[in-house]
Amino acid sequence: MVAGIRAARLGRTVAVVERSPSPGRKLLASGGQRCNLSNTLGADQFMERVGKDGRFMGPALEGLGGPKLREFFHGIGVQTVVHDGFRVWPETRKSSTVLAGLIGELERLKVPIITACEVLETAFVDGHFTATHAGGAFHSTELIIATGGLALPKSGASGGGYRFAEGFGHKITARHPAGVPVVTAEDWTARCTAHTIGKAHLQVAIKKHAKIARTGDLIFTKTGLRGPVVLDISRELSPLLDRYGEVPLWLNLCRGKGQEDWQGIFKEWRAGPQRALGDALGEHLPGELVDVMCELSGTSPSIAVQQLKGEPRDALARTLARTPITVIGHTGYDGAFITRGGARLKDVRPETLESKLQPGLYLCGEVLDLDGPCGGFNLQWAFASGYLAGTGAGMAAGDAAATPSAAR
Template sequence: MNLKKEYDLIVIGGGASGMMAAITAAREKKSVLLLEKLSQIGAKLKATGGGRCNLTNTLSSEEFMAKFGRNGRFMQDALKEFDHKDLMHFFKEIGVETHAPDGFRVFPTSHSSQTIINALLDEMHRVGVEILTSQKVQNILQADNQICGVKTTEKTFYAKNVLIATGGLGYPTLGAEGDGHEMARELGHKVTELYPAMMPLFVKESWVANCRADTIAKVELRVAIKKHSKLKAHGDLIFTKSGIRGPVVLDAARELTPLLERYGEVPILVNLTKGMNEEQILKHLKKEAAKDPNATMLELLTTLLPSSLSKELCTLAEIDPLLTNSKISGAQRAKLIQLLAYTPLTVTGHEGFKMAMITSGGVDLKEIEPKTMQSRVIKGLYFCGEVMNLDGPCGGYNLQWSFAGGHLAGLLRKNT
């Protein structure tokens, strides 16, 4: 008599995608076991959006997919099943009200990620998901090209379906070790090159350390390498002691880390004047100077930028900031205006996965069926979330994809 228990689904990883998959499968009357190697679930989710938990955004699915680049269409089926409206409805259903205060980014009204974690935990308990924490999976078991269970450091669990939802390599202090990638490789899957993404960057220029007090809004950042000049990002920028951070940097980092590996350093140009071009900047400065002919260059520049940054740009343009507009040469003025429109910086590095919110790269999408999230290599193996080679910018993109992919995987549909 065989008394071993067999689950319908074992989920490896208690992050956003794993929890959503577990809930979806359990709502479909499947027996589900969720294994988390940390002592509590949702550790990375807790840190998302500075703890405020930017769940998703209000873009249409087409616009949303476009933000993920060439691989974006892979999520078409997942978003058809579970777009941002479905996600908001799901959370309302389990007791979490959400809103989009800026009309774009969606948060729980509590602006606390703990609200989300508590609600997901409560729902998992309600629908009967068995949760075991402090369980490190060593191997996924298979026989005759069919999944049959998992082995942890303590025990073997059996199931014909296993979902890898282990995340990437970002924030190793929150449990990211790349173990899901290793499991996928052992089962015959290809894993693409992995790069840290969404993190601060170091720059060569030392003057940035003098401009740490202020956030520069609506900056455009672009790569100043001809071959890669189409790479751009937009958003707020913050100067640090040794570099740059802020939303525009987090978005650009996913494109810049592979280039850093290739070139050693990457020149970039940043527009610090909310997209104004040289002609518009000149017109603005002339207008301000006409209002007060005795205004210093520093005073004129502070109508556009914070004082600390204005001083540094004057130094770079070799202009005495205390001179009036009429006292500087045409060449100096031209240089200053060019600097305002295109401030050059040189990205030299980063702190690696230690500070990376997201991993760029992962399990090759060609080996995963987008209509089911099931492996094309081995039956009964599913993937969702950051372990796959699909990552997006800041603004709720990655969490929406995690939830949508988790929902689709949890339906346990089979490849045709």
């Protein structure tokens, strides 16, 4: 939709084609229907947080990075707010406001949104793109693939765009659900579902991948782990799951306290008044987790703190500092926010998002092999890349007199 707005503002004849009965269904679902549409990071920090391919976003963020994106939305009647110094939301706290703004602008620009129309095939024949659907075909001088990823299939995600890109010679990298809750081998998580652990630290316990670590809010589920920190680290875990079948993790649920910190705390407890280990640990962890930690380290919460000695004491310090847990799966695309993987970046020019393989073809948003963590990164990328692709297509050499025909 943003690509369509931009190309239309540049004077081109545009049609937005959508397979669902209405556009922007994923946008509506985003941010718990409140749409965390961007964040306040500067471009450099933004790209750093995205990871190794973040720099590809540079030209798109230059054109419609955080402040400019907010101006763009204000320009179409969507006021935005930041309450925590980081996340950008619509002032109404409703994603429907963002969608209404985009649809309103497309209407103002007389861009048709052709809904319930799934593009089945795309091709470039005799100097024109053809996008075939059940009732016929569209023909145009430029084509923008903005079909998103595979997450949340009920929003319309189909993966068709990967096939279209492949048809033009683009390589598609392996795809995985990301931003997704994980399933663990251990079932003790089911006993702890009432609790959110702030500043939990998760680290991959495979030497080669030990750099993969995240800190944030963690929630236990009946089958594993969820919460912002899990959604973030799952971007890295999904590919490892494919590779190794299971991924061992270490959890630190006590704000980074290491084994030595715990040994110091135990010493203080021993010198203090007599009380049960469970009561003392209860100052650091919810009761259910106290029981779990004691079980995992082979001790009992009912012993007196003075009785905590030798190997059981060391085992408890180890377990508290690095609680072992094994990820054996995830909840799949139905429960995922994003797709990791997609159309290979090497085949696309970052400064315009035009294909290097097929002039006049543009790719933007999640269909590309780029994804970010939680916190407005993915929508910011979708909007900024859409704007850049719309700029490229809008200003393309395609003879202005021979503007694309969007006839059905």
